[in-house]
Amino acid sequence: MNAEVRSLKTPAEQALTEIFTAAKARLPGQGAVAALRADAFAQFDKQGLPHRRVEEWKYTDLRALWREAKPLASPPDAKAKDKAKAVGQELKGIDCRRLTFVDGAFVPELSDLTAESGVTIRSMADALAGNDALVAKHVGKVNPAKDPALALNTALMGDGVVIRVATGVTPNKPILLVFAGTQAASVFTRSLIVVEKGASLFLIEAHQSAETQTNSALELIVADEATFDHLKITHAQSLHLSSLLAEVGAKAKFNTFAFTTGSPLVRNQSFIRFSGDNTEAAIGGVSLLKGREHVDNTLVVNHASHGCMSRERFRSVLDGEARAVFQGKIIVEPGAQKTDAKMLSNALLLSDDAEADNKPELEIFADDVQCGHGATAGALDEDLLFYLRARGIPEKEAEALLIQAFIGEVIDTVAQESLREPLMVATVKWLQARG
Amino acid sequence: MLLEVKNLHVEIEDKKILNGLNLTVEKGQVAAIMGPNGSGKSTLAHVLSGKPDYTVTEGEVLFNGENILGMAPDERAAKGLFLAFQYPIEIPGVATMTFLRTAVNAQRKARGEVELTTPEFMKAVRDAAAHLQINQDMLRRGVNVGFSGGEKKRNEILQMAMLQPKLAVLDETDSGLDIDALKIVSDGVNRLRSPERSFVVITHYQRLLNYIVPDVVHVLSKGRVVRSGGKELALELEAKGYAQYKEEAA
Numbered sequence: 001m002n003a004e005v006r007s008l009k010t011p012a013e014q015a016l017t018e019i020f021t022a023a024k025a026r027l028p029g030q031g032a033v034a035a036l037r038a039d040a041f042a043q044f045d046k047q048g049l050p051h052r053r054v055e056e057w058k059y060t061d062l063r064a065l066w067r068e069a070k071p072l073a074s075p076p077d078a079k080a081k082d083k084a085k086a087v088g089q090e091l092k093g094i095d096c097r098r099l100t101f102v103d104g105a106f107v108p109e110l111s112d113l114t115a116e117s118g119v120t121i122r123s124m125a126d127a128l129a130g131n132d133a134l135v136a137k138h139v140g141k142v143n144p145a146k147d148p149a150l151a152l153n154t155a156l157m158g159d160g161v162v163i164r165v166a167t168g169v170t171p172n173k174p175i176l177l178v179f180a181g182t183q184a185a186s187v188f189t190r191s192l193i194v195v196e197k198g199a200s201l202f203l204i205e206a207h208q209s210a211e212t213q214t215n216s217a218l219e220l221i222v223a224d225e226a227t228f229d230h231l232k233i234t235h236a237q238s239l240h241l242s243s244l245l246a247e248v249g250a251k252a253k254f255n256t257f258a259f260t261t262g263s264p265l266v267r268n269q270s271f272i273r274f275s276g277d278n279t280e281a282a283i284g285g286v287s288l289l290k291g292r293e294h295v296d297n298t299l300v301v302n303h304a305s306h307g308c309m310s311r312e313r314f315r316s317v318l319d320g321e322a323r324a325v326f327q328g329k330i331i332v333e334p335g336a337q338k339t340d341a342k343m344l345s346n347a348l349l350l351s352d353d354a355e356a357d358n359k360p361e362l363e364i365f366a367d368d369v370q371c372g373h374g375a376t377a378g379a380l381d382e383d384l385l386f387y388l389r390a391r392g393i394p395e396k397e398a399e400a401l402l403i404q405a406f407i408g409e410v411i412d413t414v415a416q417e418s419l420r421e422p423l424m425v426a427t428v429k430w431l432q433a434r435g
Numbered sequence: 436m437l438l439e440v441k442n443l444h445v446e447i448e449d450k451k452i453l454n455g456l457n458l459t460v461e462k463g464q465v466a467a468i469m470g471p472n473g474s475g476k477s478t479l480a481h482v483l484s485g486k487p488d489y490t491v492t493e494g495e496v497l498f499n500g501e502n503i504l505g506m507a508p509d510e511r512a513a514k515g516l517f518l519a520f521q522y523p524i525e526i527p528g529v530a531t532m533t534f535l536r537t538a539v540n541a542q543r544k545a546r547g548e549v550e551l552t553t554p555e556f557m558k559a560v561r562d563a564a565a566h567l568q569i570n571q572d573m574l575r576r577g578v579n580v581g582f583s584g585g586e587k588k589r590n591e592i593l594q595m596a597m598l599q600p601k602l603a604v605l606d607e608t609d610s611g612l613d614i615d616a617l618k619i620v621s622d623g624v625n626r627l628r629s630p631e632r633s634f635v636v637i638t639h640y641q642r643l644l645n646y647i648v649p650d651v652v653h654v655l656s657k658g659r660v661v662r663s664g665g666k667e668l669a670l671e672l673e674a675k676g677y678a679q680y681k682e683e684a685a
Contacts, residue, residue: 383524389485391509391534391542391598394541406528
């Protein structure tokens with residue numbers, strides 16, 4: 001039997017074909033953009049939804065898990081927009097420039113569009129429709145990955161944000177992108193961010209949705225000597241696929257962290273390429289899961305240049321029948337000598353039915369490098385629990401203290417210190433809700 | 436009588452460790468428990484504090500007249516039982532200060548007492564820590580993380596001072612201590628001696644008992660108390676060794 005032969009399309013695949021066929025004429029952008037969409041859809045159509053025999057999706061069998069693809073979302077009404085106001089509350093202590101997207105559409109009236117020198121902000125839908133030069137230059141071209149979820153996003157991309165931070169500029173405030181999903185529909189957001197030479201950007205994404213199926217992608221260029229700090233908070237009660245495609249220059253600082261709770265099916269995939277020398281990167285994440293929640297953090301970190309350092313640290317806490325997937329691939333290209341790349345994934349299993357899948361992969365084509373990986377999955381240490389309980393701390397409280405400590409160790413590595421407290425508070429809140 | 440251990444039989448993984456142990460500790464008494472390796476000293480300490488993994492097959496343990504064998508470790512602690520661990524555990528990510536405060540207030544809550552306010556708690560910690568030469572940096576660090584052997588034992592005594600138990604079981608607190616650390620730890624214990632508080636001091640060596648002078652000494656062998664006497668019994672053991680008790684029990 002040839003595993004590549006697919007005779008039948010799943011209902012979700014059929015629905016996606018129908019959605020694309022019906023929508024392609026009215027999706028933003030023509031000419032090159034329309035061609036990009038058509039190519040991407042053809043690529044998706046050829047591959048279909050990824051399944052367990054596709055190595056990159058081995059533990060997240062989208063073909064089996066995604067039963068029904070919902071129709072594209074309509075423009076949000078006033079009630080939907082209202083719901084977006086509550087998203088990102090955990091970050092209220094941080095003074096941000098807030099940009100709001102509801103059901104995939106940019107909402108200017110809920111966004112701070114105050115002019116700032118060296119900072120350009122534009123809606124992706126407008127940019128696509130208006131042949132924006134930056135978008136024409138980069139969209140679909142930043143560290144491109146052959147991935148079916150990304151191909152779908154490219155085919156159906158609607159709105160999102162385009163941000164350019166000019167050479168040497170640091171915006172006055174962090175930028176908070178709020179993505180609120182309110183409709184039982186699908187949303188394909190696409191963003192492009194260019195942080196030019198020596199500039200710096202502190203970007204937070206807060207994703208929250210009820211029944212909205214989300215496929216979001218962010219293309220990111222971090223130029224030489226630039227700094228990029230990134231947090232993505234995801235609380236998605238329906239399918240959530242997210243792709244980060246990043247090209248990072250020389251002597252840059254690149255920090256990204258994914259915090260995920262309360263989500264039945266999330267895939268955060270990051271494709272990061274270090275194309276300049278001596279860059280430092282910290283890539284991390286925390287997933288707090290219960291019930292039948294499933295969160296997949298998949299990374300492809302490509303050291304394509306000399307002397308870059310990357311640290312990947314992921315931790316998950318799994319209760320009930322929850323499942324956390326960590327796939328970390330580090331590629332060291334020929335000539336990327338003095339690469340220092342390490343990844344670590346630790347899962348704490350609070351139940352016998354929880355599952356952690358860790359898959360580190362190293363592809364090293366240079367000979368003077370330091371690469372390492374480690375993964376653990378285990379229950380709370382009985383001796384630690386006994387020590388706490390012998391001091392009078394009841395079982396649940398002792399467990400919470402140890403879980404908090406386990407997560408705290410990773411949160412303490414988040415480069416932007418202002419994020420640590422809100423993330424700890426969110427962790428404690430999750431623990432309290434657990435009971 | 437504060438503690439009455441009656442005919443206690445304990446197994447771990449089908450191996451019998453305690454074989455009908457009887458022991459009583461009066462209120463305000465300091466009882467030393469000595470014995471050769473493998474005689475069941477640490478098992479007794481663990482069973483008293485409620486460590487899982489041990490199976491009590493017979494007997495009872497009365498604490499203030501109440502059988503505590505069915506109680507969870509935290510319930511026993513709230514009733515006033517404290518174990519100073521032979522090997523204190525490192526808890527990365529839980530600051531000593533947070534740990535102490537959580538423990539003190541959890542016990543107070545379990546007893547229906549009001550929780551300590553932050554200033555009350557801070558003052559109590561500062562006073563107790565100063566006596567034990569524990570500095571602020573150690574209090575901020577994760578529990579026992581990066582502590583030397585002596586610092587870990589001092590931290591046990593700090594916890595005891597904060598929790599003010601009715602009965603403290605010290606499990607080989609002297610092991611791994613140099614003479615200076617031994618003095619600091621012993622002073623810490625002696626400062627807490629009172630007519631209202633009892634101690635069970637488990638040790639292999641007589642040396643500790645020069646600093647923490649016991650009211651009574653019990654010799655444990657093969658899971659039973661085989662001899663009891665005054666503090667002079669410890670000196671006799673030091674001179675003659677445990678050989679006779681190993682044979683006696685066999």
